[in-house]
Amino acid sequence: MTSLSWTKIANHINELDFADNHIAITEVKGKKICIARWQDQVFAFAHKCPHAGGMMAHGYLDALGNVVCPLHRYKFCMSNGRNVSGEGYFLKHWRVEIRDEAVWIGMEESKGLFGFFK
Numbered sequence: 001m002t003s004l005s006w007t008k009i010a011n012h013i014n015e016l017d018f019a020d021n022h023i024a025i026t027e028v029k030g031k032k033i034c035i036a037r038w039q040d041q042v043f044a045f046a047h048k049c050p051h052a053g054g055m056m057a058h059g060y061l062d063a064l065g066n067v068v069c070p071l072h073r074y075k076f077c078m079s080n081g082r083n084v085s086g087e088g089y090f091l092k093h094w095r096v097e098i099r100d101e102a103v104w105i106g107m108e109e110s111k112g113l114f115g116f117f118k
């Protein structure tokens, strides 16, 4: 079973600096990640595209709530990371929870050698 380690990234969603494309960049444990807001939902996904490293924060959200990479326009589902435009890539993403207005990101615990937990 995987356990998640939760990090609070803001006391309120409005503390995050969303650009006009509804995507903000934040940092969790020294790692830059993207936060996107779409139809009252909040998503967290990788800062760089799994295809060729495009900056996902410079992309946009399409009408179906997929994030589109600015470089070659591959599309990814923000809730499961699926490459919905069909090129076979997978966008790393994380769970987001709003608890008492604060925004929390759940990441898998890092594993030590041979998969044992530290």
Ligand code: FES
Pocket (backbone or CB within 6 Å): 049, 050, 051, 052, 053, 054, 069, 070, 071, 072, 073, 074
């Ligand atoms: S780098 Fe994102 S689609 Fe190519």
